[in-house]
Amino acid sequence: MGVSLKDVAQRAGVSVKTVSNVVNDYPHVTPAMRARVQQAIDELGYRPNLTARHLRKGRTGIIALAVPELGNPYFAELASAVIDAAARHHYTVLLDHTAGMREKEMLVCQGFQTHVIDGLILSPIELENQDLHGRTDTSPLVLLGEREYDAPYDHIAIDNVAAARSAVRHLIAIGRQRIAFLGARAESARQPAHLRLRGWREELSAAGLPHDDSLVAPTDGYGRADGAQAMATLLDRGVRPDAVFAYNDLQAIGAMRVLGERGLRVPQDVAVVGFDDIEESRFGAITLTTVAPDKQAIARQAVNCVISRLTDSAEAEPRRLRPGHDLVVRESTLGRHQ
Amino acid sequence: MGVSLKDVAQRAGVSVKTVSNVVNDYPHVTPAMRARVQQAIDELGYRPNLTARHLRKGRTGIIALAVPELGNPYFAELASAVIDAAARHHYTVLLDHTAGMREKEMLVCQGFQTHVIDGLILSPIELENQDLHGRTDTSPLVLLGEREYDAPYDHIAIDNVAAARSAVRHLIAIGRQRIAFLGARAESARQPAHLRLRGWREELSAAGLPHDDSLVAPTDGYGRADGAQAMATLLDRGVRPDAVFAYNDLQAIGAMRVLGERGLRVPQDVAVVGFDDIEESRFGAITLTTVAPDKQAIARQAVNCVISRLTDSAEAEPRRLRPGHDLVVRESTLGRHQ
Incomplete structure (x- = not known):
């Protein structure tokens, strides 16, 4: 038989309610208490039933990510980072690539697998303002990348x-x-x-x-x-x-x-x-x-935007987030260090 | 209002039943008839309701693909090929990476998002025979890659x-x-x-x-x-x-x-x-x-295996498929052509 919330509570010497608060990422748990419960979870190998938890909240626990092409390492690295960022919130990622084609981007945007998706992160190439304004699907949509839109969606791009x-x-x-x-x-x-x-x-x-x-x-x-x-x-x-x-x-x-x-x-x-x-x-x-x-920041911000739209800020003004960037200087400009 | 099956049938000059046969990939449609209906579909921009079609069959239309790491271009290229192969059968792909960790591979294998997945394609690194024998989830599982298993699952790997x-x-x-x-x-x-x-x-x-x-x-x-x-x-x-x-x-x-x-x-x-x-x-x-x-063949065979397990050959003997390979000779052995 599996490890229960009660087992974790006994091990940590806290109430079942406290364990539940930690497992469900509820606020008002002190870091010390969180660490204590997490230690008991790790020691006992407790696995919360994530599916059930998401379903209780009327969600599937899946975020879609649509990028132009996975064959481009930038998008593969970004997808990796999004998968990891989502996993930290107990979400999994449904990944699709659009080949940068407007029709495919519209299809994704208009309601790609809506019956199983809580939200969408989309990196568009050809999508137009009018396509976004015509969107009827109401799940959270977060845009990534260089294209600028006049549309009521969160947008994340470096400067x-x-x-x-x-x-x-x-x-x-x-x-x-x-x-x-x-x-x-x-x-x-x-x-x-x-x-x-x-x-x-x-x-x-x-x-x-x-x-x-x-x-x-x-x-x-x-x-x-x-x-x-x-x-x-x-x-x-x-x-x-x-x-x-x-x-x-x-x-x-x-x-x-x-x-x-x-x-x-x-x-x-x-x-x-x-x-x-x-x-x-x-x-x-x-x-x-x-x-x-900063691909990690882009991924983290994108996942956070989707999740916060699902929870406490569904109606907030669209955000424009600017993750950082660096210039990394190597041999192609400075030559090889002898 | 959207384009209906009836509109397509009128345009192609065939029965609604014939259009339905084409859209649902049923056999016994001649290539000529298929081409004629497809032309009408393309001209009218008809979009079959894929979700409804999958749901009628008790499926979600989603295949999971779990690879060790997307940051490795081989797996990114393979994932691209699987997404494309799945799309040709009107399936989308839920992609996850396991970091080649046994625990993550087991988690995926034991029932990763089972409520939304019709089947799983897994490229394991650390998974053991005993992990596979302990699998209780009954959705189709197809294994990719070099590891050899004595387990009742389809396995696809080059020689x-x-x-x-x-x-x-x-x-x-x-x-x-x-x-x-x-x-x-x-x-x-x-x-x-x-x-x-x-x-x-x-x-x-x-x-x-x-x-x-x-x-x-x-x-x-x-x-x-x-x-x-x-x-x-x-x-x-x-x-x-x-x-x-x-x-x-x-x-x-x-x-x-x-x-x-x-x-x-x-x-x-x-x-x-x-x-x-x-x-x-x-x-x-x-x-x-x-x-x-031959990554295209690996992807195609993997998707075909999952789909055939879902349809007509759920009980067939596990298959061992051997896609092809080539040696591509370039400058790192032959030098630069002067």
Whole structure:
């Protein structure tokens, strides 16, 4: 027979009610009491019946997370962090990827598995304001990422303009003047790169450098092959940057591959900065300088937003949260430490 | 108002029953008829009510997938493939990661979110035979990966011994004789690398080469840092292989980073082969030769197994399926094409 609340209460020398308060994450339990009960829980191997607990509250204990692609390590790392953050609140995560397609994003947003989901965290690429305004599903929705919306939903994103400016500022500080931007889409209302592109422009202007649009290389997608192709196209056009700021690490890695193939040295001939700080960036032949968004904070805030909408703040004003970011400087701009 | 079955039937010029047969994936519909109905569905933007359809059959339309870690691109790529394969059968995927911990694997296996899950696909690391035999949950369970079990569940894995042998054979063919194996665990009953290690030994024997156990480098985990550390330890011990066969691509990539730091050239001084064919392997400064498991086939077979257990073959004998694999030869063994 399993361990009961009563067993835990006896072991901890407290009332069953106190154990219940701890297990259910209710407030008004002192940290000392919480630790004492937790110790008894751990010693006895007590497992609360989470399903029953969620069902009592009319919930399933499942949060959906929809990202553009799991094949992109940034989203895989973010998904890992969300799964862990959700687990700390006894939630599990239903994960889906949208391939960045508007139709799939709308489908997810309009009511993806509504019978089993308490809330949704969505990282959209193509979704429009009107799609969000047309949403009829009433479960909590939290938006992640660079797109800006005028819609009544919580939105979590780092300050992409400031982050891009810090990357460009670093390149200028090491003496670079012809800094290419890799990974813009063709200009449109749906320019996912617009904030990072704005940061690139603003920082060049602040330094008194021209922003030469021939240095902006559009890509069709967000992968290594897209970065490689954009870099090759730039070089084939005779454009010769002394630095590259890429929309993300994958594109930067693809670009570095092409620079190597063309006999250009990183960073001596071309310094490279990426964005995302995926683990891969730390282990290449040339480690990558990159903007590191605080993925743990993004995940934690996203889960907290969903849960607080489910509990005490369903009607609160939509929040705009800004997790932090760092510039992590590595060999692709500073060279290898000899 | 939405598009109905009747609208589709009128557009396609067929009966409502025929449209229903197509939408529900029933057999006995000719490909031509299926195409005709599908065209009408696409033109009208008809969306079948999948939830209702699953619920009519007493199902939720959700398959759980539990992998050791999403941060490992192999599992992220596999998860993508499973999500896509499931979507083709109108299933969505509840994804969880177990961190390769036995307790988490047991929890998942014993009845993870049973109220919302039709079946489970699990890639275990530490799970034991006895854990599987003790399983009381009756929903279909499909096992993935290298561990071998004597348990009544479908199991899908490539032929790891043959795959490892092909990697070692290639290294011998290019003249290497001191081939290190990176990524074994300390010897134990739970040696996840045992089949690849066996392939390494068998192929060396077949070539009349000794298998020098000082060339086997154990690691604590499966990541880039583990491969880097194992490579550094080997070199620090004065062991000087002319080739490395790594348990996976991540470890191979970590090892290549250390070889570069020590001034050893890949492949001239040390040739390197990995395992998994993650996309990262195609874009490093030195592209990686690797064993490529057919991830699409693994995903498709896993989803098919779950679904067929739910429908017509609940009582069939457990299956052992062997998806294919290839050796993909790149610069880390053949050098760069000049």
